[in-house]
Amino acid sequence: xxxxxxxxxxxxxxxxxxKHMHRMITCKEFEEFVLDYLDDxxxxxxxxxxxxxxxxxxxxxxYLAAYRRAQEVGYALLNSDDEPLPDDVPEDxxxxxxxxxxx
Amino acid sequence: MPDKSxxxxxLQSERPANADVPNAEQLVRDNIxxxxxLTERMLRxxxxxxxxxxxxxxxALRGLEHFEGRSSIKTxxxxxxxxxxLTKLRQLRRLGEQPIDEYLPEFDxxxxxxxxxxxxxxxxxxxxxxxxxxAFVNSAIDKLPxxxxxxxxxxxxxxxxxxxxxxxxxxxxxxxxxxxxxARAALKKLLEPVLRGEVRx
Numbered sequence: 415x416x417x418x419x420x421x422x423x424x425x426x427x428x429x430x431x432x433k434h435m436h437r438m439i440t441c442k443e444f445e446e447f448v449l450d451y452l453d454d455x456x457x458x459x460x461x462x463x464x465x466x467x468x469x470x471x472x473x474x475x476x477y478l479a480a481y482r483r484a485q486e487v488g489y490a491l492l493n494s495d496d497e498p499l500p501d502d503v504p505e506d507x508x509x510x511x512x513x514x515x516x517x
Numbered sequence: 518m519p520d521k522s523x524x525x526x527x528l529q530s531e532r533p534a535n536a537d538v539p540n541a542e543q544l545v546r547d548n549i550x551x552x553x554x555l556t557e558r559m560l561r562x563x564x565x566x567x568x569x570x571x572x573x574x575x576x577a578l579r580g581l582e583h584f585e586g587r588s589s590i591k592t593x594x595x596x597x598x599x600x601x602x603l604t605k606l607r608q609l610r611r612l613g614e615q616p617i618d619e620y621l622p623e624f625d626x627x628x629x630x631x632x633x634x635x636x637x638x639x640x641x642x643x644x645x646x647x648x649x650x651x652a653f654v655n656s657a658i659d660k661l662p663x664x665x666x667x668x669x670x671x672x673x674x675x676x677x678x679x680x681x682x683x684x685x686x687x688x689x690x691x692x693x694x695x696x697x698x699x700a701r702a703a704l705k706k707l708l709e710p711v712l713r714g715e716v717r718x
Binding site (some may be wrong): 424425426429430433434440441442443444445449454470471472473474476479480481483484485486487488489490491492493494502503504507508510511512514515 | 541542545546549550553557567570571574575578579598624625626627628630631632634635638639641644645651652654658669670673674692694697698701702704705708709711712
């Protein structure tokens with residue numbers, strides 16, 4: 415049996431296990447719970463199912479860590495340039511706005 | 518400087534009864550920089566951003582006498598600005614459903630996630646310290662389709678609640694959640710080279 419076959423077999427086994435065992439969800443189902451989990455909006459029972467999957471599944475665990483890190487990076491970046499310098503005031507635009515108001 | 522005080526007196530005579538409300542020119546000067554940054558982020562275009570900021574100020578100054586001080590001036594202006602930017606995006610038909618599938622997570626036939634192993638995950642600090650990496654992240658955010666990027670900006674960056682985003686965008690809360698999750702998932706995909714430490718600093 416080639417390595418590809420072995421990996422394929424193990425993945426199918428994992429898929430079967432996650433789909434049919436008690437308190438297990440598939441990775442696709444896990445995906446649908448991510449937002450509510452991070453917002454802390456999952457009822458306790460669903461939360462423990464979600465966390466159980468995370469403990470069992472390397473892919474979802476690493477995916478979620480990267481998903482959160484991407485969010486943190488985006489937040490840090492978009493907030494870092496939110497405080498522009500006072501010299502950023504474009505005089506021509508200020509004048510245009512005050513003129514537009516007067517008309 | 519006599520000229521300046523003259524202008525100020527002139528403007529102060531127009532000041533509404535509420536003493537906490539600043540005069541028009543001061544209001545514009547104090548707020549124009551962050552409003553331009555916000556609208557440029559939302560529209561991804563400087564000259565469109567300037568149009569929108571002008572429109573937002575004209576609306577705000579018109580409504581200034583009705584400002585009741587129930588929120589801070591900045592919060593009040595923020596909402597007016599976001600609304601003006603969304604109106605512009607709608608006029609340009611940039612808020613409809615847009616394809617994002619190519620950036621979404623992949624699953625195999627038995628619904629198992631396809632995810633290459635992560636041997637390294639860059640800390641936020643490391644990304645923020647490098648101009649090249651910040652530029653990469655910026656261009657990744659710009660690659661998100663408008664209808665998803667806007668939800669991400671309003672909820673994750675500007676801190677609006679799901680229900681407020683739903684009202685601003687005139688879509689259901691469920692739809693806001695779907696778009697937010699897809700936007701974050703797509704951002705994760707687009708940032709992978711940076712997060713895996715594969716982009717040269």
